[in-house]
Amino acid sequence: MPSPTRPEISRCRKMVEESLLRFLERDVCSMPEVLREAVEYSLTAGGKRIRPVVLLLAGGAVGGNEEELLPFACAVEYVHTYSLIHDDLPSMDDDDFRRGKPSSHKAFGEATAILAGDALLTEAFRVMGESPLAAKEPGKALAAVAALARAAGAEGMVGGQQMDLSAEGTGGRGHEKEEIDLRKTSALLSASARMGGILGGGSAVQVEALARYGRALGLLFQATDDILDETGSFEEMGKGVAKDRARGKLTFPAAFGMEAALARAEALCGEALSALSHFGDEGGHLRDMVRVVASRRS
Amino acid sequence: MPSPTRPEISRCRKMVEESLLRFLERDVCSMPEVLREAVEYSLTAGGKRIRPVVLLLAGGAVGGNEEELLPFACAVEYVHTYSLIHDDLPSMDDDDFRRGKPSSHKAFGEATAILAGDALLTEAFRVMGESPLAAKEPGKALAAVAALARAAGAEGMVGGQQMDLSAEGTGGRGHEKEEIDLRKTSALLSASARMGGILGGGSAVQVEALARYGRALGLLFQATDDILDETGSFEEMGKGVAKDRARGKLTFPAAFGMEAALARAEALCGEALSALSHFGDEGGHLRDMVRVVASRRS
Numbered sequence: 001m002p003s004p005t006r007p008e009i010s011r012c013r014k015m016v017e018e019s020l021l022r023f024l025e026r027d028v029c030s031m032p033e034v035l036r037e038a039v040e041y042s043l044t045a046g047g048k049r050i051r052p053v054v055l056l057l058a059g060g061a062v063g064g065n066e067e068e069l070l071p072f073a074c075a076v077e078y079v080h081t082y083s084l085i086h087d088d089l090p091s092m093d094d095d096d097f098r099r100g101k102p103s104s105h106k107a108f109g110e111a112t113a114i115l116a117g118d119a120l121l122t123e124a125f126r127v128m129g130e131s132p133l134a135a136k137e138p139g140k141a142l143a144a145v146a147a148l149a150r151a152a153g154a155e156g157m158v159g160g161q162q163m164d165l166s167a168e169g170t171g172g173r174g175h176e177k178e179e180i181d182l183r184k185t186s187a188l189l190s191a192s193a194r195m196g197g198i199l200g201g202g203s204a205v206q207v208e209a210l211a212r213y214g215r216a217l218g219l220l221f222q223a224t225d226d227i228l229d230e231t232g233s234f235e236e237m238g239k240g241v242a243k244d245r246a247r248g249k250l251t252f253p254a255a256f257g258m259e260a261a262l263a264r265a266e267a268l269c270g271e272a273l274s275a276l277s278h279f280g281d282e283g284g285h286l287r288d289m290v291r292v293v294a295s296r297r298s
Numbered sequence: 299m300p301s302p303t304r305p306e307i308s309r310c311r312k313m314v315e316e317s318l319l320r321f322l323e324r325d326v327c328s329m330p331e332v333l334r335e336a337v338e339y340s341l342t343a344g345g346k347r348i349r350p351v352v353l354l355l356a357g358g359a360v361g362g363n364e365e366e367l368l369p370f371a372c373a374v375e376y377v378h379t380y381s382l383i384h385d386d387l388p389s390m391d392d393d394d395f396r397r398g399k400p401s402s403h404k405a406f407g408e409a410t411a412i413l414a415g416d417a418l419l420t421e422a423f424r425v426m427g428e429s430p431l432a433a434k435e436p437g438k439a440l441a442a443v444a445a446l447a448r449a450a451g452a453e454g455m456v457g458g459q460q461m462d463l464s465a466e467g468t469g470g471r472g473h474e475k476e477e478i479d480l481r482k483t484s485a486l487l488s489a490s491a492r493m494g495g496i497l498g499g500g501s502a503v504q505v506e507a508l509a510r511y512g513r514a515l516g517l518l519f520q521a522t523d524d525i526l527d528e529t530g531s532f533e534e535m536g537k538g539v540a541k542d543r544a545r546g547k548l549t550f551p552a553a554f555g556m557e558a559a560l561a562r563a564e565a566l567c568g569e570a571l572s573a574l575s576h577f578g579d580e581g582g583h584l585r586d587m588v589r590v591v592a593s594r595r596s
Binding site (some may be wrong): 024029030031036039086091092109110112114115118119121122123128129130134138139142143145146148150152153154155158162163165 | 322330332333387389390407409413419420426432440441443446448450459461464
């Protein structure tokens with residue numbers, strides 16, 4: 001049964017969906033048509049939009065203006081989308097499909113897929129830098145830029161993908177797996193929550209609490225992913241596992257068993273919720289997001 | 299005979315060389331070792347460092363503080379270096395060598411090369427966002443971030459690479475060639491000069507003049523490249539031409555003949571110098587850079 005606050009998550013998701021292409025329109029960013037096709041193909045391929053929604057909800061929790069936060073929310077989704085395109089490449093995870101559609105390099109060729117990823121990553125920073133909030137509050141906008149870059153870069157997401165590739169076939173070392181999850185998944189989710197807090201005008205204490213929330217939510221997201229992979233209850237998920245297993249990718253359930261994995265997911269729920277203890281009712285939607293992630297079926 | 303002002307260019311280049319790794323050191327950016335190796339390999343592979351030097355000289359021409367400009371100069375070189383790594387990939391220009399050394403994917407494999415490029419692009423924005431000038435003058439720093447992102451992104455460098463790939467084998471259409479040069483080479487050089495102007499505290503008129511200067515300098519750079527390719531007087535250059543020709547890449551001399559190409563280079567020199575007419579002696583080093591680029595032999 002959907003909780004009474006979930007409509008807010010749906011509303012935010014819809015707003016993101018409707019805005020993703022807006023900041024790349026021809027009049028603000030002229031680009032070769034094939035590149036535009038590739039960029040739009042991946043941006044409109046669906047997805048849960050968890051990162052931008054978390055940014056909007058975190059910003060809302062500290063009283064931010066939604067319209068001002070929106071370019072930053074889209075920027076975060078551009079960065080996430082670029083990472084999926086590059087991760088799918090033949091030399092990386094070599095995935096021919098993404099969300100039921102041919103992956104970018106299958107649809108447009110490798111060169112254009114690499115460039116579409118490069119473009120999305122770069123445009124994320126342009127959109128933030130050219131946003132109305134950047135003109136009004138450059139200090140906050142710049143702090144958000146730095147937070148996103150740190151989370152997405154060599155220390156965060158890119159570093160995590162490198163570790164994941166290097167770890168392939170080395171078996172299920174749990175410690176390394178958590179380090180990879182922290183970099184690959186948590187860093188960007190934590191940055192999304194942090195950015196919402198910064199841009200929404202939250203106090204330093206609130207911003208740190210939101211970052212902790214995002215960190216736990218990211219680990220929870222990955223934990224439920226691994227559990228879904230392992231239980232393989234869905235056909236597509238099943239395929240994912242088979243592939244991950246064939247590659248020797250680390251998953252927590254594989255390393256420590258399903259019971260431990262479920263207990264860990266439970267603990268991460270608690271961690272995410274307790275990070276929100278500073279917040280009263282205004283943290284309600286963020287709490288709801290924890291439940292959405294914990295109970296997801298795909 | 300070196301002109302009397304060239305030591306300034308050498309001094310700036312040396313300063314850039316000595317600072318490139320500083321903003322990526324372990325204590326500011328922890329990354330997996332193989333990724334660090336790949337990033338450092340490409341950053342220290344040499345090169346003329348024209349973009350960061352132009353940024354420093356442009357900033358100096360409007361009275362900027364060199365130490366404050368340095369992180370931005372390095373950021374521009376990170377972006378340039380990432381573009382070389384990705385352009386060399388098998389699915390792009392498929393170059394096994396870069397500056398006499400194996401290209402990144404030859405040395406580290408394709409996946410790590412892609413990630414090293416991704417990391418450099420992302421870290422460029424982190425370094426700018428976390429710079430001391432960003433804390434002091436966030437508005438200026440953010441304008442520089444936006445300028446770099448616009449120049450590097452879908453409208454600029456990434457779009458140019460896509461056009462270049464799409465144009466391969468279609469013959470020597472001059473108009474398209476200039477469009478590609480503007481995006482692939484001029485955009486980033488123009489942004490470098492613009493960023494120096496913004497960050498150094500130049501007036502709007504000065505900043506636009508510097509951007510025009512960089513635009514012309516970029517076209518001049520590409521024009522001399524094409525001429526060097528065509529004359530093929532150097533062994534490695536010769537190889538480059540053979541490869542470019544085999545691919546059907548556009549060059550201006552191939553399309554319009556050598557005489558027209560030399561006349562165009564001359565005109566671009568004039569354009570770059572005339573953009574500096576607002577500047578007196580303080581534009582001397584920038585003028586000198588035009589001569590350096592025009593007379594380069596490699």
